Amino acid sequence: MTQVSMTVNGKSASGTVEGRTLLSQFLRDQLGLTGTHVGCDTSQCGACVVHVNGEAVKACTMLALEADGAEVGTIEGQANADGSLNVIQQAFQDHHGLQCGFCTPGMVMSAAALLKDNPTPTEAEIRDYLEGNICRCTGYHNIVKAIMAASGQDVSGIAAE
Amino acid sequence: MYAFDFERPSTIAEAVAALQDEDAQALGGGQTLIPTLKQRLASPSKLVSLSGIAEMKGVSIEGGVLTIGGGATHAEVAADACAPLAALAANIGDPAVRNRGTIGGSLANNDPSADYPAAMLALGATIITNTREIAADDFFQGMFTTALEEGEIITSVRIDVPPGGANYQKFEQPASRFALVGVFVARTANGVRVGVTGASEDGAYRWSEAEEALNKEFREDALMDLRPNPAIMIEDLHGSREYRAHLVRVLTKRAVAAIG
Structure with missing residues (x-):
């Protein structure tokens, strides 16, 4: 067992983990941050996407010890300081960008990573960026719409309700 | 996962010792x-x-020589390498995978459907380890097999940026998005080189007949009469040997057309 320390959503967090402990397990089981969902556990589905030093990664495919000393961001850290939804989360609600909600934490974290690098992505760029985030409910249309809306773009012309 | 010990050294020498x-x-x-x-x-x-x-980090181009650290991620290669290789890296896996996966890891694994091996062969890359330099032609030795010894680490990759341009064409297996077949064509200082991935039972290889034809005449029609040998191809539920052989030729033509 090894001591691991990182900053999670701006607060320092530490624990004792095995070499094989995944970042997703550390966040969920030791820190209680169960918003990071584990869907497939094979790095296909993207429900576990978190930010490590500002970059989107799949927390189920990264060892906790690899994140030692890193700045980690999870869905729990996305809301505004007063607890209200941030612009991406609000857009998902406004545009019904979810049904069952299981994939949503990963979708929001991926969307945040995309908009950081590309503040006004095209619909095609959004769809391309979400290649590693699988949603089995929505058919993606409203997720894409929500992300476009979150970037301040007009979404009235986007098809499919 | 079975339990294992974990070390995260900060120098190549420490890593070699730990291995x-x-x-x-x-x-x-x-x-x-x-x-x-x-x-x-x-x-x-x-x-x-x-x-x-x-x-082992970083990507740099100096005097026409591209150097990529073995620990550079696909995202870093996509951002900083010469255009044809950057485009290839930008289409590996998905964005989150590209933020973690490294070129050194991919080359050491030598997955028969990985993208980088085709590029390394076509670009005549040099794979640099903690002990030696290995030409790409000698590095890839069949599916999941390389020239690496136990405990040897890929520290960087060196590539002469091809003066005549290069292009990678990937036909994606629609579920996994791995290359069903991928072809990288490069016009290097030493002539045209064609690297093929995803197709052969022996992993990535150079299509020498195409190289010969394209060195005489660099245009799509030069490939008209060439037929890759289906006997060496992979056959599985995603495609027959004949289909993969067909794709090799079609993708090579597309890469040639893209370079112009």
């Missing part, structure tokens, strides 16, 4: 190795992470 233990295994970005460990298809006694080694 001396029996059944120790280097960990690049882990985008292949961690899923493999989860399936218990590998059971190393110790993982030695290469992610903390500053001297």
Whole structure:
């Protein structure tokens, strides 16, 4: 067992983990941050996407010890300081960008990573960026719409309700 | 996953020392190795992470020579390498995978459907390890097999940026998005080179007949009468040998057309 320390959503967090402990397990089981969902556990589905030093990664495919000393961001850290939804989360609600909600934490974290690098992505760029985030409910249309809306773009012309 | 010890050294020398233990295994970005460990298809006694080694990071181009650290991620290659290789890296896996997976890890694994091996062969890359330099032609030795010795680490890759341009064409297997077949064509200072991935039972290879034809005349029609040999191709539920052989020729033509 090894001591691991990182900053999670701006607060320092530490624990004792095995070499094989995944970042997703550390966040969920030791820190209680169960918003990071584990869907497939094979790095296909993207429900576990978190930010490590500002970059989107799949927390189920990264060892906790690899994140030692890193700045980690999870869905729990996305809301505004007063607890209200941030612009991406609000857009998902406004545009019904979810049904069952299981994939949503990963979708929001991926969307945040995309908009950081590309503040006004095209619909095609959004769809391309979400290649590693699988949603089995929505058919993606409203997720894409929500992300476009979150970037301040007009979404009235986007098809499919 | 079975239990293993974990080390994260900060220099190549420390990593080499840590890999001396029996059944120790280097960990690049882990985008292949961690899923493999989860399936218990590998059971190393110790993982030695290469992610903390500053001297293995970075991508630079100086005087027409591209140098990529073994620990550079696909995202970093996509951002900073010469255009044809950057485009290839930008289409590996998905964005989150590209933020972790490394070129050194991919080359050491030599997956028969990986993109980089075709590029390394076509670009005549040099694979640099902690002990030696290995030409790409000597590095890839069949499916999941390379010239690397136990405990040897890919520290960087050196590539002469091809003066006549290059292009990679990938036909994606629609579910996994791995290359069903991928062809990288480069007009190097030493002539045209064609690297093929995904197709052959022996892993990535150079299509020498196409190189010969394209060196005489660099246009699509030069490939008109060539037929890759189906006998060497992979056959599985995603495509027959004949289909893969057909794709090799079609993708080579498309790459030639793209270079112009």
